[in-house]
Amino acid sequence: MTASQSGRVRNIERIGIEVDMTEDDATSPIAGKKIAIVGAGPSGLTLARLLQMRGGSVTVYDLDPSLAARNQGGSLDLHEASGQLALKKAGLLDLFHAAARPEGQATRVLDHHGKIYVDLRPSDETSTRPEIDRGTLQSILFDSLEPGTVKWGRRLLSVERNEGGGLCLRFADDTTEQADLVFGSDGAWSRVRPMVSPDKPRYSDITFIEGRISAADTDWPDISRLVGEGAIMVTGDNRAILAQRNSDGHIRLYACLRETEEWIARQAFDFTDPASVRTKLLAHYAGWSPEMLQMLTASDDQFVLRPIYTHEPTQHWTPQPDVTLTGDAAHVMPPFTGKGVNLAMQDALELADALTGGEHADVASALRAYESGMLARMEKEIRLVLHDQDIFVSPIAPQGVIELFEARLRGEG
Numbered sequence: 001m002t003a004s005q006s007g008r009v010r011n012i013e014r015i016g017i018e019v020d021m022t023e024d025d026a027t028s029p030i031a032g033k034k035i036a037i038v039g040a041g042p043s044g045l046t047l048a049r050l051l052q053m054r055g056g057s058v059t060v061y062d063l064d065p066s067l068a069a070r071n072q073g074g075s076l077d078l079h080e081a082s083g084q085l086a087l088k089k090a091g092l093l094d095l096f097h098a099a100a101r102p103e104g105q106a107t108r109v110l111d112h113h114g115k116i117y118v119d120l121r122p123s124d125e126t127s128t129r130p131e132i133d134r135g136t137l138q139s140i141l142f143d144s145l146e147p148g149t150v151k152w153g154r155r156l157l158s159v160e161r162n163e164g165g166g167l168c169l170r171f172a173d174d175t176t177e178q179a180d181l182v183f184g185s186d187g188a189w190s191r192v193r194p195m196v197s198p199d200k201p202r203y204s205d206i207t208f209i210e211g212r213i214s215a216a217d218t219d220w221p222d223i224s225r226l227v228g229e230g231a232i233m234v235t236g237d238n239r240a241i242l243a244q245r246n247s248d249g250h251i252r253l254y255a256c257l258r259e260t261e262e263w264i265a266r267q268a269f270d271f272t273d274p275a276s277v278r279t280k281l282l283a284h285y286a287g288w289s290p291e292m293l294q295m296l297t298a299s300d301d302q303f304v305l306r307p308i309y310t311h312e313p314t315q316h317w318t319p320q321p322d323v324t325l326t327g328d329a330a331h332v333m334p335p336f337t338g339k340g341v342n343l344a345m346q347d348a349l350e351l352a353d354a355l356t357g358g359e360h361a362d363v364a365s366a367l368r369a370y371e372s373g374m375l376a377r378m379e380k381e382i383r384l385v386l387h388d389q390d391i392f393v394s395p396i397a398p399q400g401v402i403e404l405f406e407a408r409l410r411g412e413g
């Protein structure tokens, strides 16, 4: 058994695998209610699984034609008190550990000249946040649902209240569905959100351009060694490049640009002409060492623009008795604390607990309890991530980044 395998076993023993299978309870606030969840991302699928386990009648609607229809994004680490706890309650923690990569937690922080300042290697004792590919996590959750739960190819346009009671979901294919409860887990541009809040996400001043190095081990061994099994963060001069290993060995890159939306528009990046994108990126990172620039040169001819949006820490929110939001739909934020998925899954767990835990006599009071906890938590989390973003992409980086890592090692972050 390798060190990382023994780390996995220890994690499973420490966290335990208890499946909380509550029987269908006729007195539960969700008994007999038709529940629509919009969005089959990590948040919506976790919520669907937990509610189904507890007797809920759930349908999930997603605009994608299938689970495999699109690039699901890079590797994610799941934290014990949020993402892993939700999977534990969903009875899926063993599947997570079987697929996860504890070694993926290795992290290096470098400056733009290539000097290494932080070099964290996970040990069995510190491997509490294993990495998993987003696509694998989605598959574990999806496979746990009753067949036919997810209706693919259904793009929600709006939710409306029926005059005689209940909610009507309107889809882009001119169809409608009726539901008693609607939970919006449909990401940053949620179509359920207008039911509870007029606030929209704003641009966070950062744009990522995502790249990918498929054959790092064979064609770019220096980059492969530098990134290792985990991730590197190269920061300095108000710019950053993040690179992370994924399970099939490929390396995913994010060039982080601190530029206005107008500046990004003026660049007129043409993603059908990857060579021109690479040329513009290399020009933008002028002054960086050739070793760091090599990551941009090595990227496959495949770049994706990802402007980063955020909600404000405090939001206008009008509680509804039968509608609420989870995950990015409720609180999209930049990824610099690496918590978005974890918080999305924590929302799903807390909403399911509020609805089925026996503490609330009706759905409306369960939703109020869930929302007050979620909004208070997210006020702190969004303030924190906006603060960390200014540290990661700053003129004096990696100075503040090193201090952040030192604080985390002391258990303060």
Ligand SMILES: Cc1cc2nc3c(=O)[nH]c(=O)nc-3n(C[C@H](O)[C@H](O)[C@H](O)COP(=O)(O)OP(=O)(O)OC[C@H]3O[C@@H](n4cnc5c(N)ncnc54)[C@H](O)[C@@H]3O)c2cc1C
Pocket (backbone or CB within 6 Å): 038, 039, 040, 041, 042, 043, 044, 061, 062, 063, 064, 073, 075, 076, 077, 154, 155, 156, 157, 185, 186, 187, 188, 189, 190, 191, 208, 254, 306, 326, 327, 328, 329, 335, 338, 339, 340, 341, 342, 343, 344
């Ligand atoms: C570049 C980048 C890197 C990131 N890295 C990390 C990281 O390392 N760690 C981490 O924890 N988080 C990370 N995040 C954040 C993380 O991706 C999100 O917080 C997380 O995916 C939120 O999950 P969700 O289920 O709420 O929403 P989503 O994952 O956005 O899922 C929403 C679902 O709703 C569907 N949908 C959307 N609109 C509609 C509609 N109108 N009708 C029907 N369906 C719809 C979509 O197809 C999708 O399946 C990163 C984000 C970005 C942009």
